[in-house]
Amino acid sequence: MHRWLVCVMAVALWPQWAHCDDSDALLLADAAPRQVAAAKDWQWYAEGAFGQAAWRHGLGRDANQRLSLDVQLDKSLTTGWRAVLANRLDLNWPAPSGQQHSINTLKEAYLSWQPQDERSFDIGRVNARYGVATGYNPSDFLRAGAIRSLVSVDPASLKKNRLGSVMLRAQTLWRGGALTALVSPKLAQQASTEAFSADFGATNNQQRWLLALSQQVSEDLNPQWLLHGGQGQATQLGFNLTTLLGDAGVAFIEWSGGRDRSQWAQALQRADDTAWRNRLASGLSYTTASKLTLTLEYDHNSAALDRASWAALRHGPSAAYLQYRQWTQRSQELPTRQALGVYALWQDALVQRLELNAMLRHNLADHSRLAWLEARYHLERADLALQWQVQSGKAGSEYGTAPQHRAWQALVRRYF
C-alpha cells in the first residue's frame, strides 16, 4: 500500500494522528507476522564452492570445486547431562596436495555433566580455545595440529574448522570468576591422512594439561591466566586481557611465555637450546558509526627465527626450509619474529545484508604479504560469497613461497 494512502486513512480514522510517520509504522506493526521461532538442538549447512587458483613457477591455473557439509548438535539428555557433536565433511576436486578428495573433520564429540549451576565436567573431544587476538593466538595452547582441512585463510574459518582435543575437563565458576582444569591424554603417535579418520594422532600425540583462571577485577577488566604443560615440554604461562578505549575502541593483549626450545630446534630436532621465550599478540579494534570495524594487530614470537637466520634458511637447503615451514604451519606459529595484521569487517556495507571482510598480513622480516577479501550477502536462509586472495613476496619468503599465487572462490551456503 502506498505510504500516502496509509497516512490519509490513518488520519481519517484517528484524527489525533496528525503526525503521519508514526501511524504508518504502527500500521506495519499491526500486520507483522506472529510466529515465534523455537530453539533447535541441531543445525547444519551445506556449502558448494568453485574457484580458480593461479600457480607460481609457470604452472598455470587450476579450477577447483568443493562441497562441504557441516553439522552441530547440542542436546540435553537428562537433567544436568548434555551431548555435543560437531562434524564437517569436505569433498574437494581436485584433491588437495597429499590428501584425499574427502576429508572429514570430527571437530567435537563430548558428554557434559553439570551437577550444579557452578560446576561442570566434560569428557570427549572438545575444542577448548583460548585467546582474544584476531590473527595469532599464542595462548591458544591446544591449536597445534588442529587444522585437518584448510578451506580458507580467513582466521575465523581456521578457528571454526578444526579438531578439538580429547580431554577430561572440569570447571568451577563464581561471581566474576572461573577456574578450568583439563587433562588431555596421548592416544596416538602421529596424524592420519585417512579420509574418515578421527585423527587423534593430530591432536592427542602427547599427554598435556591446562589450567585457566579468570577473575574480573573491575567492570572493564577481566584478565585470564593460563598454565599449560605436558610430556616432554616445560610449563608455559599464558595471559590475555581486553579493555575499552572510549565507546568505540577495544584494546587487547595476549601473551604466552616460558622456557622452551626454539622453533628451529623443535622442527629440525636440533640440539636443545632451551631458553625463556615470549609470544605476544596485541592490538586494537575500532568501530565506526557506519558499522565498519577495523583491527590492527602486532604479533611477536621470540621462539621463531630472527631476520638473519630466516634469510640464511631461505637461501640454504630446501629440505630444512620445507621441514621448518611444515612445522610452523602445523603448529599455527609465526615462522619469523614479527608480523602485522590489519583486519576489516564492514556490516551492511553500501547495501543492507552485504558484509565485506578484508585481511592483510605482513611479515616484517621478509616483507611478504597475504591479502584476502570477501564479499558476503545474507539471504534469509543462505549466504552468497565471493572470496579473493593473493600471496606476494620474494622467493623463499613466508607468502612468496606458497605455490598458489592468486585464487578466487565463489560459494553458496544453505542453512537448514
Place this chain on the structure above:
Amino acid sequence: MKTTPLPLLALLLAGMLALAAQATPSAQDILAASDAVRNPEHPFGVTNTLIEYRNGQQTGSSTLGIYSRADAHSGRFRSLVRFVAPARDAGKLMLYSGKDLWFYDPANKASVRLSPQQRLLGQASNGDVVSVNLALDYRASDAGEEDVPDGERGTRHCHKLTLAARTPEASYHHIEIWIDTGTLQPVKARFYAESGKLLKTAYFRHYRKQLGAERPTETVIIDGLDPNWVTVMRFSDWVQREVPDAWLQRDYLARFKPD
C-alpha cells in the same frame, strides 16, 4: 464563637503541605515506577522476536532468548542473549554486563569483546529501550502533563518527563518519555543524541498480564534518521527463572544451554 489560634492554623497548613508533597511523586519516582512496569523484579527469561521493515517491506527477522537479572549492587540489568533465529546465527550468544560486553560463537568457541558502539549498532541494541532501568542512568525532570496518542490509536493522559544522562552507562544523551498518569505505564519515548538528533522513537503497547503485572508485550521502534526503518519487538514466553550471577561472565558462555 471561639477563634482558632493562629499558630495552630499555621501548623495544620504546614502539615497538610508536607503530606501533599509526600503524596505527589517526584519525576524520578514516576520514572522508577514505569521501569518496574517494563521489568520484572526477579530474574526472568523472555523470548524477543524482532521483525524489521524498510520502506514498508519486511527485510529481516530474528528471535532472541533473553535471560536477565538485576544486579544486586547496582540495580542494572545483566543479561545473556541467545540467538534462536535466523539459522545462520542460531546458538550465538551475547553477554551484557555493564561495560563487559561479549559475543560468543559456538562454531569457533571464540569470545569477542564488544565496544558500546558495537552494541548500539547491532540488532539486539534495541533491547536498550526495553530491559534497562532508566531511573538509574538518567535524571528525570517533569515537563508537565499532556494527552498523547498511544501505540494503539488511543489517547492517554501522560506525565511527560525529560531524562538527562547522568552516568557513563547511559546509551543516549537525553530521552523524552510519556508515562500514563493513572497506571504509570510507559506509552512512548524518544531517544536523542548529544547533537539533539532524534535517534529512535519507541511505542510500548499491547499491555498484557505477565509475571504478575500488566507489561508491554510489543515495542515498535521507529528510526529517527530514517522513519521508513521500523522494528517491531514482540515479547513472549515470559518465565520467572534463576539466572545465577556466576553465569554472567565470559567463561560461562561456552556452556550456556537453557532448558
